[in-house]
Amino acid sequence: MAYTVGQVARAAGVTVRTLHHYDEIGLLSPGGRTPAGYRRYDDADLERLQLIRYYRELGFPLDEIAAILDDPAADPAAHLRRQHELLTGRIGKLREMVAAIELAMEARKMNIQLTPEERFQVFGDFEPEDHAEEAEQRWGDTEAYRQSAERTARYSKEDWLRNKAENEDWGRRMVALMTSGVAADSAEAMALAEEHRQLITRWFYDCPYELHVCLADMYVADERFTAYFEAIHPGMAAYLAEAIHANAISRA
Amino acid sequence: MAYTVGQVARAAGVTVRTLHHYDEIGLLSPGGRTPAGYRRYDDADLERLQLIRYYRELGFPLDEIAAILDDPAADPAAHLRRQHELLTGRIGKLREMVAAIELAMEARKMNIQLTPEERFQVFGDFEPEDHAEEAEQRWGDTEAYRQSAERTARYSKEDWLRNKAENEDWGRRMVALMTSGVAADSAEAMALAEEHRQLITRWFYDCPYELHVCLADMYVADERFTAYFEAIHPGMAAYLAEAIHANAISRA
């Protein structure tokens, strides 16, 4: 089976230019050429391209991929095993980044100040020095000021008060429901969870169900957020989290 | 408080050249200069640099960071949400890739030939949104990989024959159990499912219960794998899959 560049490109989801590039640097040279000079790729080339694409997606530089693929000590099964490990690891790291973003969004919403360490939590290689630590303390202070300044710039006082009123009203009804002994996965609790989601959407940012569930998990996992709700009513963080989960499931 | 480039660079964990670059493109211009032309960064510059670093680690390009920081009308939350979507999208894609790898592993194990379409199916809706990341540095640690590669490289013909023999022995006992009418979620079937998992672990790759269940689903969903087991004994694919599920649940 022989394929032209265009066919290979369409099948593999890369551009023709990319295949030309791989040929140029010797990473993937087609099995042969037609008399007119057209590149002719065979099945072995496709298999190699698949491995290249996976390693590329994992962030390996091309020259290293060439070294890995041309290493005679590594059989194809070993490549697959390795890629499986790398992929799961990579997913874990991306999840950390997503969690960091969710933390940032939620911290902005509640005006909770992140410690510099938390902000750099997504950095793998950050080592605090003495001088750096001093600077971080200052940065932390000014950051809180910047956030609050920005918020007052974006919302008028009326807006802010209205938001606060809506929020407190929601909180009161939530507490009332809890103390009346209604289950967290009841229709009423789910309705309030939905209302919570829409409050976030209206005042802060668009919050689909998936994100809402992530937030719910954070409310019970991160003690600062837990404290925020426990201050309203003991057990509220867990109750709200369960209601959010139930609501998300029922709407899915 | 005024700092030189070097001091700022050390404190923030970036290179001097990076600060020069940020100055060149106007992303972070120092508050002033000394008479000799030295850059003098003040506290506000440090704060801005910290935010730049933060957004960069979250994967934002420099021009977008400039937009976020300089446009008073820009909503940081919207950018965070966009980045959140981007990252979750990438996670989903990586999960598909993991599934494709598992398919390729099993296909190789059972000597099934993949078509080019299947090979690249996971890249179907690929869009040029290449995020070159240093994942390789963190996850590409070649230590474990080389060990496993060496181990499989040392598999001799005898080893392979022994593997085959063990596999066939397991198959015979599985068939015997099936034909005797024992239920797929019985203790005996679960024991054989567990043995299957350990065979994979010993001979091919580490196979936790989660992965084992994925494989089980593939055995019934993909007709080529189904055929592999049906050739051993009719109904075996479904029987094995059910046993694997039961085993995974009981061990969890």
Next chain:
DNA sequence: GCTCCCGCCTCCCGCGACGTGAGGGTCAAG
């Protein structure tokens, strides 16, 4: 035969986010 158009070829400039010098001025310590 001739045209038409698509796909292929090579050559080459451009990008983003810096790295890496070259060649030279500045500053504090010894």
Next chain:
DNA sequence: CTTGACCCTCACGTCGCGGGAGGCGGGAGC
């Protein structure tokens, strides 16, 4: 007054391609 660490401004190199120019090959229709 020297030394060595630090700073400056060019300016070109890197990686993994994107995109276009200018030209050739191949099959369909006239």
